[in-house]
Amino acid sequence: MLWFVGLGISGFKSIPNEALDILSKTDIVYLEQFTSPISKSDLKKIKDASKGEFKLAKRWLVEDGNEILENAKKKKVALLSYGDPYIATTHIELRARAIEEKIKTQSIHASSSLTSMIGECGLHFYKIGRIATIMSEMKSLTTPYYVIYKNIIEGNHSVLLLEYNQDKDFFLDPKDAMKELLETEKGQRRNVISNKTYAIVASRIGFKDQSIIAGTIASMKKQDFGKPPHTLIIPGRMHFTESDALKIFGNCLDEPFDNSEKTKKISKQMMEKYVPMVREALEEIMPHYKDQKEFQIILENAELYIQDAEKFLEDGQDEVAILSIGYADGLVDALRLAKGFDPKM
Numbered sequence: 001m002l003w004f005v006g007l008g009i010s011g012f013k014s015i016p017n018e019a020l021d022i023l024s025k026t027d028i029v030y031l032e033q034f035t036s037p038i039s040k041s042d043l044k045k046i047k048d049a050s051k052g053e054f055k056l057a058k059r060w061l062v063e064d065g066n067e068i069l070e071n072a073k074k075k076k077v078a079l080l081s082y083g084d085p086y087i088a089t090t091h092i093e094l095r096a097r098a099i100e101e102k103i104k105t106q107s108i109h110a111s112s113s114l115t116s117m118i119g120e121c122g123l124h125f126y127k128i129g130r131i132a133t134i135m136s137e138m139k140s141l142t143t144p145y146y147v148i149y150k151n152i153i154e155g156n157h158s159v160l161l162l163e164y165n166q167d168k169d170f171f172l173d174p175k176d177a178m179k180e181l182l183e184t185e186k187g188q189r190r191n192v193i194s195n196k197t198y199a200i201v202a203s204r205i206g207f208k209d210q211s212i213i214a215g216t217i218a219s220m221k222k223q224d225f226g227k228p229p230h231t232l233i234i235p236g237r238m239h240f241t242e243s244d245a246l247k248i249f250g251n252c253l254d255e256p257f258d259n260s261e262k263t264k265k266i267s268k269q270m271m272e273k274y275v276p277m278v279r280e281a282l283e284e285i286m287p288h289y290k291d292q293k294e295f296q297i298i299l300e301n302a303e304l305y306i307q308d309a310e311k312f313l314e315d316g317q318d319e320v321a322i323l324s325i326g327y328a329d330g331l332v333d334a335l336r337l338a339k340g341f342d343p344k345m
Contacts, residue, residue, distance in 0.1 A: 122245025215253030
C-alpha cells in the first residue's frame with residue numbers, strides 16, 4: 001500500500017487528521033523536502049507522529065522510486081510532501097508506476113502554496129497562465145521570459161517559482177530573478193520586462209510571517225523580502241477588484257497597474273516595423289514604372305497586399321497578416337531588382 005500525503009502549507013498544524021491517522025498506521029514514512037523546506041520543529045513533530053520507520057527522502061530517491069515501490073509491495077508506506085502531493089509531477093509519475101505494478105494507492109490532498117498564494121494576493125485564480133521556474137544556474141531565462149510574454153498578451157498572470165536547493169539550503173533571491181529577467185529583455189527586446197514592470201513577491205505563504213510586497217521592479221530592487229521561500233508574480237491584465245484587494249492584502253510600494261498595456265504581440269511588432277518600410281519602398285519604386293502599364297497590376301497588387309495585411313491584423317488573423325505583408329515585400333523587391341536597385345535599400 002502506498003499513500004501520497006499532502007502536509008498543507010502551515011507546517012505540522014495544517015496536516016489533515018486523516019493524514020495523522022495514516023502516519024500512526026504505516027510501516028515506513030518517507031518525507032520529501034525538495035519541493036519546499038520544512039522547519040526542524042515541524043520535522044520533529046512529523047517524526048514523532050510516525051509510528052513506523054521514518055526516512056528523509058532526497059530528490060533522487062523519489063525520482064528513482066524503486067525503493068519506495070518495492071517497500072510498498074509488502075508494507076504500508078506513506079510519501080509525505082509539502083502542500084498537495086500532486087503539485088510535483090514526480091509524484092504523479094510515481095503513483096502511475098505503482099498502479100502499473102499492482103500496488104494499491106490512496107491520496108490525501110491538502111492546500112498548496114501555489115493555489116493559496118493567488119487568493120492571498122487578491123488575484124483571480126482563473127487568470128493564472130502557464131507557470132515557469134527560474135533557476136540560478138540557468139544559462140538563459142528565455143523560456144520564463146516568453147512564458148511571461150505569452151501570458152501578458154492573453155491578459156494572464158505569470159507565477160514564477162524560484163529555485164530551492166535542499167542539499168545546499170539555497171533559495172534564489174527575488175531580486176536576482178528580476179535582475180536576470182531584465183538582462184534577458186536586453187537580448188530579446190519584446191518590451192516584456194522593464195524597471196517599470198509591476199511585480200508581486202509572495203513570501204512564506206501560510207505561515208505567520210507571510211509577506212506580500214508589490215510594486216515596480218525599480219521599487220522592488222531596494223526591498224528586503226525577508227525569509228524564503230519566495231514566489232515572483234508578474235500580473236497581466238488586472239481587474240479593478242484584483243487591484244483593490246492587492247492594496248488591502250499586501251504592501252503596495254506603487255499603485256497597481258496593467259502590465260499588458262505596454263506589451264504587444266510579436267506579429268504586431270513586426271507589422272509596425274514592416275508595413276511602413278514596405279509602403280515606403282513601394283512609393284519609391286512607383287515613379288520608375290509610371291509609363292509601363294504592364295507593371296501597373298503588380299504595383300496595385302503590392303498595395304492591396306499591404307492593405308490586406310493591416311486588415312487581417314485588425315481582425316486577429318496574425319499569421320495571414322504576416323503572409324500578406326511578405327507577399328507585398330516580395331513584389332516590391334522584384335520590382336526594385338528589375339530596375340537594378342538593391343531590394344534591401
